[in-house]
Amino acid sequence: MEKPEKRGMIDTWLDKHRSLYTAATRHDFVVSIRDGSVDLSSFKTWLGQDYLFVRGFVPFVANVLIRACKESGVTSDMEVVLGGLASLNDEIEWFKSEGSKWSVDFSTVVAQKANQEYRRFLEAMMSSEVEYSVVMTAFWAIEAVYQESFAHCLEEGNKTPAELTGACNRWGNDGFKQYCLSVKSIAERCLENASGEALAEAEDVLVRVLEHEVAFWEMSRGGQ
Numbered sequence: 658m659e660k661p662e663k664r665g666m667i668d669t670w671l672d673k674h675r676s677l678y679t680a681a682t683r684h685d686f687v688v689s690i691r692d693g694s695v696d697l698s699s700f701k702t703w704l705g706q707d708y709l710f711v712r713g714f715v716p717f718v719a720n721v722l723i724r725a726c727k728e729s730g731v732t733s734d735m736e737v738v739l740g741g742l743a744s745l746n747d748e749i750e751w752f753k754s755e756g757s758k759w760s761v762d763f764s765t766v767v768a769q770k771a772n773q774e775y776r777r778f779l780e781a782m783m784s785s786e787v788e789y790s791v792v793m794t795a796f797w798a799i800e801a802v803y804q805e806s807f808a809h810c811l812e813e814g815n816k817t818p819a820e821l822t823g824a825c826n827r828w829g830n831d832g833f834k835q836y837c838l839s840v841k842s843i844a845e846r847c848l849e850n851a852s853g854e855a856l857a858e859a860e861d862v863l864v865r866v867l868e869h870e871v872a873f874w875e876m877s878r879g880g881q
């Protein structure tokens with residue numbers, strides 16, 4: 658039996674913003690991977706855009722790592738974030754091999770508007786003005802959307818094409834799920850001691866991540 662998780666702020670906010678959370682984690686693109694109807698040109702668009710996103714996500718996670726070392730006071734925070742950073746190293750290698758598999762030349766991929774806006778948001782989150790609890794909430798939401806989305810593509814009854822299961826396993830595997838739960842408990846612990854102002858900001862940031870994720874999936878439809 659799994660350890661019962663205490664209900665915290667994040668679950669309360671997810672209930673409040675349930676339809677947005679569902680829009681982010683059950684987007685048509687993800688559902689089309691699961692039911693096998695996915696258009697491969699959409700997949701390639703997503704792959705190229707996500708590669709660029711992940712390159713911008715690395716400095717964000719590095720910033721979270723520095724803050725976990727300096728500000729958290731709990732030694733295990735650093736270990737959790739370091740694990741995330743280490744898996745981004747493998748992830749970039751995976752993207753490169755996937756790029757050659759699908760003939761997507763990343764050097765010619767141009768970041769679309771939704772991608773630029775998401776990356777600008779990440780940069781804003783790296784400011785020292787943003788509280789650790791707020792940054793951790795954003796970090797959790799970014800990772801959790803991918804975990805929930807790709808795990809759905811692997812659930813029973815899926816018709817996910819064999820050539821796409823690699824992508825689904827990358828974020829849908831159980832290790833990634835556990836890692837997301839670790840990040841979530843860090844965020845929840847920080848939020849327990851946060852000021853009212855920080856709580857309002859964390860909720861706002863959570864909503865903005867979900868909106869950016871929806872817009873990100875939308876790019877797979879093509880066009881700008």
Ligand SMILES: Cc1ncc(CNC=O)c(N)n1
Binds near residue numbers: 711714799803
């Ligand atoms: C747009 C987006 N959101 C979340 C992730 C998952 N984190 C790292 O890979 C991702 N790759 N892309």
